[in-house]
Amino acid sequence: MTKIFEVIRKPLLTEKGQLLREANIQVFEVAVWASKHQIKEAAELLLQAKVKSIRTVKMPSKSKRLGRWMGTTGSKKKAYIELVEATEAAQ
Structure with a gap:
């Protein structure tokens, strides 16, 4: 398995990103070669959600x-x- 910070590079802190955080959506810059499955695994480990x-x-x-x-x-x-x-998540 690849490392978390090889897949997820950094959070993108923009005005649009701040509005999306209220809707429980996080925005990140990720590696160009990363698939959705790899991004999901890394995000669950990083965000604990x-x-x-x-x-x-x-x-x-x-x-x-x-x-x-x-x-x-x-x-x-x-x-x-x-x-x-x-x-x-509780249900």
């Missing part, structure tokens, strides 16, 4: 310019992890 569903989004790389030099940012993958409510 049952995962209800996972949605993933691949973010393509973008062109960036710094003076006369052109470059690109890396491509990313985000995971929207919906957790089971505490009342649902």
Whole structure:
């Protein structure tokens, strides 16, 4: 099994993410190669909660310019992890 922090890189702290936290959905940047099954296992170990569903989004790389030099940012993958409510988990 892969390590938790190889799969889940970091939480994404944005305004949209804060609104989703109220609906019990966490947003994380994950490894591009990670599958939903690997993300679910890592999230359950990290958050100590049952995962209800996972949605993933691949973010393509973008062109960036710094003076006369052109470059690109890396491509990313985000995971929207919906957790089971505490009342649902007790049943």
